[in-house]
Amino acid sequence: MSVLFFKRFLKxxxxxxxxxxxxxxxxxxVASKIDFEQARVIAEYGPGEGxxxxxxxxxxxxxxxxxxxxxxPAFSRDLKxxxxxxxxxxVINANAGTIRxxxxxxGIEECNYIISGIPFSxxxxxxxxDLLRQTHxxxxxxxxxxxxxxxxxxxQHATEFADADSEYFLQxxxxxxxxxxxxxxxxxxxxxxxxxxRFSSQAAR
Ligand SMILES: C[S@@+](CC[C@H](N)C(=O)[O-])C[C@H]1O[C@@H](n2cnc3c(N)ncnc32)[C@H](O)[C@@H]1O
Numbered sequence: 528m529s530v531l532f533f534k535r536f537l538k539x540x541x542x543x544x545x546x547x548x549x550x551x552x553x554x555x556x557v558a559s560k561i562d563f564e565q566a567r568v569i570a571e572y573g574p575g576e577g578x579x580x581x582x583x584x585x586x587x588x589x590x591x592x593x594x595x596x597x598x599x600p601a602f603s604r605d606l607k608x609x610x611x612x613x614x615x616x617x618v619i620n621a622n623a624g625t626i627r628x629x630x631x632x633x634g635i636e637e638c639n640y641i642i643s644g645i646p647f648s649x650x651x652x653x654x655x656x657d658l659l660r661q662t663h664x665x666x667x668x669x670x671x672x673x674x675x676x677x678x679x680x681x682x683q684h685a686t687e688f689a690d691a692d693s694e695y696f697l698q699x700x701x702x703x704x705x706x707x708x709x710x711x712x713x714x715x716x717x718x719x720x721x722x723x724x725r726f727s728s729q730a731a732r
Contacts, residue, residue: 595618
């Protein structure tokens with residue numbers, strides 16, 4: 528178990544929301560949802576001590592970028608230390624809700640993928656909806672927002688996404704729903720296609 532992770536949990540239990548990092552199996556399963564050949568910009572919300580970030584950085588193209596949004600200052604310092612030698616990775620000690628401003632400051636238009644480990648279920652409804660809107664707007668058409676959560680309640684709020692596909696993954700303590708929300712692909716006139724909302728019934732809510 529990561530000592531830093533447990534210490535930060537004791538300090539901010541609601542923000543960290545877990546006493547241990549994701550399992551190796553969960554990390555690999557989440558990474559398997561990403562087309563790394565195609566991904567140029569990946570953002571991660573709530574990397575914590577970096578268990579997903581290290582896998583993403585290892586699989587990413589040499590010309591790709593990884594933006595890590597972590598609220599906790601101690602985790603952020605540790606992530607900066609871990610990725611000091613990797614210029615593709617930027618650690619942003621800020622709320623994930625600032626993503627569009629942070630992208631603009633770096634001259635980045637949009638992300639191909641956004642991965643999230645933050646505890647969405649404890650956010651107030653308006654903050655949750657706002658973060659979903661910011662996330663949707665920060666993605667390229669056809670881009671994906673990938674979350675792992677103990678509950679699958681976010682599905683009912685993520686109405687701006689064209690599609691959501693969930694699975695219940697048992698090889699983690701606790702088991703998690705992994706859901707891939709897909710932004711509508713661009714239509715031929717360059718604007719987002721009006722794809723009707725279609726949520727997969729593959730997994731229970
Ligand atoms: C359950 S931990 C997940 C850590 C890691 N991703 C893992 O899978 O083991 C949640 C993390 O999200 C961070 N967090 C919570 N709310 C956040 C927000 N609004 N923006 C950025 N990070 C946030 C917490 O500080 C914590 O590091």
